[in-house]
Amino acid sequence: VIRPPATVGMSAKDIDTPALVVELDAFERNLHKMQAAVGSKNIQLRPHSKTHKSTDIARRQISLGAVGVCCQKTSEAEIMVEGGVQDVLIANEVVGEGKVQRVADLAKRAKVAVCVDRDESVREFEAAAAKSSSTLRVLVELNVGANRCGVESPADVLRIARSIAASGHLSFGGIQAYHGGAQHIRAYVDREAAIARAVRGVKETRALLAANGLPCECVTGAGTGSFQLEMASGVYNEVQAGSYIFMDRDYRLNRDAAGKFISDFENSLFILTTIMSHATPERMVVDAGLKSFSVDSGMPELADHPGWTVERASDEHGLIDLSNRVASFTVGEKIRLVPGHCDPTVNLHDWLVCVRDDRVESLWPVSARGAVF
Amino acid sequence: VIRPPATVGMSAKDIDTPALVVELDAFERNLHKMQAAVGSKNIQLRPHSKTHKSTDIARRQISLGAVGVCCQKTSEAEIMVEGGVQDVLIANEVVGEGKVQRVADLAKRAKVAVCVDRDESVREFEAAAAKSSSTLRVLVELNVGANRCGVESPADVLRIARSIAASGHLSFGGIQAYHGGAQHIRAYVDREAAIARAVRGVKETRALLAANGLPCECVTGAGTGSFQLEMASGVYNEVQAGSYIFMDRDYRLNRDAAGKFISDFENSLFILTTIMSHATPERMVVDAGLKSFSVDSGMPELADHPGWTVERASDEHGLIDLSNRVASFTVGEKIRLVPGHCDPTVNLHDWLVCVRDDRVESLWPVSARGAVF
Numbered sequence: 001v002i003r004p005p006a007t008v009g010m011s012a013k014d015i016d017t018p019a020l021v022v023e024l025d026a027f028e029r030n031l032h033k034m035q036a037a038v039g040s041k042n043i044q045l046r047p048h049s050k051t052h053k054s055t056d057i058a059r060r061q062i063s064l065g066a067v068g069v070c071c072q073k074t075s076e077a078e079i080m081v082e083g084g085v086q087d088v089l090i091a092n093e094v095v096g097e098g099k100v101q102r103v104a105d106l107a108k109r110a111k112v113a114v115c116v117d118r119d120e121s122v123r124e125f126e127a128a129a130a131k132s133s134s135t136l137r138v139l140v141e142l143n144v145g146a147n148r149c150g151v152e153s154p155a156d157v158l159r160i161a162r163s164i165a166a167s168g169h170l171s172f173g174g175i176q177a178y179h180g181g182a183q184h185i186r187a188y189v190d191r192e193a194a195i196a197r198a199v200r201g202v203k204e205t206r207a208l209l210a211a212n213g214l215p216c217e218c219v220t221g222a223g224t225g226s227f228q229l230e231m232a233s234g235v236y237n238e239v240q241a242g243s244y245i246f247m248d249r250d251y252r253l254n255r256d257a258a259g260k261f262i263s264d265f266e267n268s269l270f271i272l273t274t275i276m277s278h279a280t281p282e283r284m285v286v287d288a289g290l291k292s293f294s295v296d297s298g299m300p301e302l303a304d305h306p307g308w309t310v311e312r313a314s315d316e317h318g319l320i321d322l323s324n325r326v327a328s329f330t331v332g333e334k335i336r337l338v339p340g341h342c343d344p345t346v347n348l349h350d351w352l353v354c355v356r357d358d359r360v361e362s363l364w365p366v367s368a369r370g371a372v373f
Numbered sequence: 374v375i376r377p378p379a380t381v382g383m384s385a386k387d388i389d390t391p392a393l394v395v396e397l398d399a400f401e402r403n404l405h406k407m408q409a410a411v412g413s414k415n416i417q418l419r420p421h422s423k424t425h426k427s428t429d430i431a432r433r434q435i436s437l438g439a440v441g442v443c444c445q446k447t448s449e450a451e452i453m454v455e456g457g458v459q460d461v462l463i464a465n466e467v468v469g470e471g472k473v474q475r476v477a478d479l480a481k482r483a484k485v486a487v488c489v490d491r492d493e494s495v496r497e498f499e500a501a502a503a504k505s506s507s508t509l510r511v512l513v514e515l516n517v518g519a520n521r522c523g524v525e526s527p528a529d530v531l532r533i534a535r536s537i538a539a540s541g542h543l544s545f546g547g548i549q550a551y552h553g554g555a556q557h558i559r560a561y562v563d564r565e566a567a568i569a570r571a572v573r574g575v576k577e578t579r580a581l582l583a584a585n586g587l588p589c590e591c592v593t594g595a596g597t598g599s600f601q602l603e604m605a606s607g608v609y610n611e612v613q614a615g616s617y618i619f620m621d622r623d624y625r626l627n628r629d630a631a632g633k634f635i636s637d638f639e640n641s642l643f644i645l646t647t648i649m650s651h652a653t654p655e656r657m658v659v660d661a662g663l664k665s666f667s668v669d670s671g672m673p674e675l676a677d678h679p680g681w682t683v684e685r686a687s688d689e690h691g692l693i694d695l696s697n698r699v700a701s702f703t704v705g706e707k708i709r710l711v712p713g714h715c716d717p718t719v720n721l722h723d724w725l726v727c728v729r730d731d732r733v734e735s736l737w738p739v740s741a742r743g744a745v746f
Binding site for chain 2: 001002005016017018019050072073075092093094095096098099117118120143147148149150151152180274275276277278279280283285287288290291292294295296313314315316317319331332341343344347348349350369370371372373
């Protein structure tokens with residue numbers, strides 16, 4: 001682990017760059033806003049820890065009312081439990097003898113749930129849970145439009161759910177119905193239509209399960225881009241949103257029902273970077289590139305110049321094109337970038353530098369950084 | 374740091390996934406091939422450590438004849454020196470009082486060089502080197518077409534070089550003339566034309582320096598995509614290539630003079646991944662996504678199915694579309710991906726799992742992972 005780019009108590013202007021900075025006031029407002037939103041509908045919040053990979057943040061979310069966290073990987077779940085989280089859903093399929101056993105072992109230390117989309121997985125988890133004398137909650141993943149993992153039909157869910165319910169060390173935990181593909185659909189009506197289709201699939205499945213004596217205690221899914229739609233559906237009772245805590249450029253490009261950019265949550269995560277070269281008036285280079293921010297969902301934007309994005313990124317350079325812009329920047333000056341996509345950006349850094357009133361208030365390790373297996 | 378996904382001595386098929394695997398035979402052939410290529414032309418190899426961020430690999434390169442390494446960041450340089458590298462060029466501008474002093478301090482422990490593209494930097498490095506009683510080699514970066522950092526004209530280089538040479542604690546180390554933009558130009562003739570322009574700029578600059586009594590001991594630059602052109606130029610005497618050790622999909626798409634894909638170096642770096650879901654015949658999902666490979670230069674390719682790429686990547690999923698393909702894969706099976714871009718892919722991982730004859734021979738930490746400042 002690389003040493004932190006700051007020390008607690010220092011002025012924010014002295015943070016070494018590039019650094020990942022969390023503005024705590026905005027961050028805390030985001031946490032409270034989401035908790036209030038789900039609380040008003042009597043829906044359970046299980047925030048996705050893949051966004052922050054931080055046990056410090058997970059504990060804060062839980063202290064505000066979250067039931068626990070979800071995560072994508074076995075190693076993330078292990079780190080969350082190690083960090084004090086008592087209830088973890090691996091919102092993903094887990095395969096391979098070693099990993100399946102680790103999940104079952106972890107269930108002795110905390111409430112652990114996992115998703116499956118094949119019959120063999122039920123047998124594998126049952127054998128592993130029997131071996132470690134643990135009880136595992138198992139959800140069936142239904143493909144609701146993301147076209148990634150998940151079975152296709154209510155009948156598939158029923159078949160696998162029966163097999164889970166019939167297994168001595170497993171309990172049927174419900175339906176995982178996350179529509180990843182809907183999160184970044186820009187227009188509200190299109191997002192609404194995508195979630196409406198997901199909801200129809202879930203309703204049909206839940207009815208089939210109920211008709212066969214298998215009540216569905218939990219329908220979990222939803223992300224920052226769509227959670228209000230799932231909350232209003234009457235079938236989802238758990239929200240897995242993650243990005244709301246930090247936001248990013250991509251999520252802020254979504255539009256609400258009135259056609260305006262969504263402003264429920266604020267950008268609280270920034271890449272602090274230094275202008276390292278400005279050799280011609282048109283070309284300005286900052287000291288952050290592909291190793292400091294992810295570009296899969298577009299280039300980062302200059303926080304204080306909305307609409308100005310990094311033009312081109314190489315490993316450790318971000319080129320900002322000033323050709324048609326009126327601007328005055330000097331080498332050595334620090335500027336903040338809003339990442340294109342928060343999750344993989346956080347995963348590049350070892351530290352979250354937390355700032356309030358221009359002072360470094362705390363340093364949180366990105367505890368599960370690199371925990372991909 | 375996350376624990377390694379393997380143990381030394383285990384069978385390669387037991388490596389936990391996703392993991393970054395180095396196939397040592399191919400890797401070693403690449404190392405020897407490059408050393409032989411530069412040796413035959415009496416050119417100095419200073420491999421770029423930003424590719425591997427590994428002191429284990431840096432020491433191997435040096436033991437085969439490399440003069441030292443170059444790197445992009447101050448923290449990378451510190452880690453390389455800590456790991457036993459005695460000669461480091463920061464092939465990049467460094468700004469900010471703290472960092473400038475760290476570079477000067479490091480020059481007490483090893484031969485250290487750095488690049489500048491502004492007059493103020495000369496004064497800053499002189500002050501810092503005076504403070505730490507060290508001597509620093511300083512190169513002037515000339516923009517040779519990458520349009521990133523670097524001054525524009527030979528006259529700029531001369532002015533800054535004079536100022537370096539007149540500074541008590543600095544020595545003028547030559548010209549940094551790396552054409553990053555030329556590395557991935559697909560057609561040989563276009564790559565050749567780009568480097569020819571770079572060479573003209575360097576020749577003019579070198580002549581102006583010589584005419585003013587400033588011999589240019591070193592012209593450094595070149596990458597895996599173009600180094601043969603710089604070597605043949607008669608002006609470059611140091612090659613900074615990095616990616617040749619691993620290669621990636623993007624570099625392998627370059628064409629040689631005969632219009633064929635370049636095959637000087639072999640892919641030696643793979644993302645080992647497990648098929649985690651295959652819920653319909655068309656959709657197959659592997660357990661590696663944006664947190665296991667970089668997508669800035671395109672999606673990874675299936676190593677054993679040339680031309681088949683990952684269709685879509687989310688944080689921890691890679692979707693492979695089998696709609697129009699004849700294939701038989703099973704959940705749990707492990708497959709190797711060739712990364713789109715090796716440098717930022719390596720930077721995602723904490724460990725390089727080194728394999729020979731299907732056995733894990735060694736585990737090298739990615740020592741400078743996350744060393745971005």
